[in-house]
Amino acid sequence: MPFKRYVEIGRVALVNFGEDYGKLVVITDVVDQNRALVDAPTETRRIMPFKRMTLTDLTVEIPRLASKKVLTAAFTSADVAGKFAASAWGKKLAARQSKANQNDFERYQAAVAKAKRNRAVRKAYNQLAKSA
Structure with missing residues (x-):
């Protein structure tokens, strides 16, 4: 399977470390081989090292060094937050x-439900094993 997540202008990334952990940002410019200029509609524009972000499959069509207005319009029209939330990664x-947050x-309710489910599975498995 070929690699598909390249560092490019408009690539959406998930912050994986620091105070902005879990937030989506868009790469607006590449500073050097270790850092990029990132921005998001609700965040301030800043330089972030690639080690602190994980690239996603999502991209946004923006020019290099796009203004906040252009970035926000592209981000909302592409429904980046909704697409990410609907992905398996976002659901996880x-x-x-x-x-x-429980x-x-x-x-306690989750533990009881899990025990009940496991009991039903074990009962069905034992019945199948006994009949075979």
Whole structure:
């Protein structure tokens, strides 16, 4: 499978470290081989090292060093946040976040549901193994 996520102007990246962890940013310019100028509609434009971001499959059609107005228009028209949330990666992050936000009773309910589900699976498996 060939590599498809290249560093390019308009590539959407997920911040994987620091105070902006989990936020989507767009690469607006490449500074050098280790850093890029990134921007997002809700963030300030700044230089970020590539080690602190993970490239996604999403891209936005913007010119190099696009203004905030142009970037925001392209970001919203391409529905980047919605597409990322609908992807498997976005769903996994949302599930992880919802599990982290559970209270004690919700964790208890999940454990009881898991035990009940495992009991049903074990019962069905034992019946199949006994008949075979």
